[in-house]
Amino acid sequence: EAGVTQFPSHSVIEKGQTVTLRCDPISGHDNLYWYRRVMGKEIKFLLHFVKESKQDESGMPNNRFLAERTGGTYSTLKVQPAELEDSGVYFCASSRATNEKLFFGSGTQLSVL
Amino acid sequence: AQSVTQPDIHITVSEGASLELRCNYSYGATPYLFWYVQSPGQGLQLLLKYFSGDTLVQGIKGFEAEFKRSQSSFNLRKPSVHWSDAAEYFCAVGFTGGGNKLTFGTGTQLKVEL
Numbered sequence: 001e002a003g004v005t006q007f008p009s010h011s012v013i014e015k016g017q018t019v020t021l022r023c024d025p026i027s028g029h030d031n032l033y034w035y036r037r038v039m040g041k042e043i044k045f046l047l048h049f050v051k052e053s054k055q056d057e058s059g060m061p062n063n064r065f066l067a068e069r070t071g072g073t074y075s076t077l078k079v080q081p082a083e084l085e086d087s088g089v090y091f092c093a094s095s096r097a098t099n100e101k102l103f104f105g106s107g108t109q110l111s112v113l
Numbered sequence: 114a115q116s117v118t119q120p121d122i123h124i125t126v127s128e129g130a131s132l133e134l135r136c137n138y139s140y141g142a143t144p145y146l147f148w149y150v151q152s153p154g155q156g157l158q159l160l161l162k163y164f165s166g167d168t169l170v171q172g173i174k175g176f177e178a179e180f181k182r183s184q185s186s187f188n189l190r191k192p193s194v195h196w197s198d199a200a201e202y203f204c205a206v207g208f209t210g211g212g213n214k215l216t217f218g219t220g221t222q223l224k225v226e227l
Contacts, residue, residue: 003156
């Protein structure tokens with residue numbers, strides 16, 4: 001069984017550019033989460049999808065971040081325009097049910113220069 | 114709001130020595146507690162979790178953790194560390210109805226000396 005897949009694994013962009021991160025959850029997992037770790041700090045919750053619906057987006061930093069999950073399969077997280085403080089590792093995770101085991105992808109390292 | 118403190122940023126132990134990683138949490142009700150491990154280039158992997166019941170929880174890879182309500186702690190332990198345990202360890206807390214919306218600590222980087 002394939003795990004949670006994220007790409008790209010690394011992205012280096014300049015301030016003001018747009019970047020789109022993609023996450024493919026484990027097949028059959030209705031719940032999809034985005035988390036972010038800014039260097040040296042804690043991993044923070046960004047948002048939670050149940051199928052294609054946003055269940056909780058309370059952790060999204062601001063309106064430069066847009067997450068989608070069309071068709072309830074893969075998800076994208078777009079940052080537009082990117083700022084220096086957006087640098088960090090973006091993790092995607094999925095679970096079959098809300099309270100079931102969470103499986104994480106290996107993350108996308110985003111560097112905004 | 115809940116919070117998690119991992120006071121040790123880096124820990125170095127010798128292979129074969131015992132290990133204890135500290136975690137303190139702040140949450141008004143009974144928390145759900147987790148330990149995750151991240152090896153280089155990998156995603157976070159769940160080591161163990163506490164929801165209720167026995168306060169001593171056994172996990173994978175020989176790890177265990179003990180929930181101590183009076184100390185608001187959930188320390189991770191392993192009696193004998195292997196070189197392959199070198200990784201970053203994260204403590205996390207969840208709450209009733211919150212599902213997998215977790216609050217993480219800042220992580221502890223474990224180095225194992227041979």
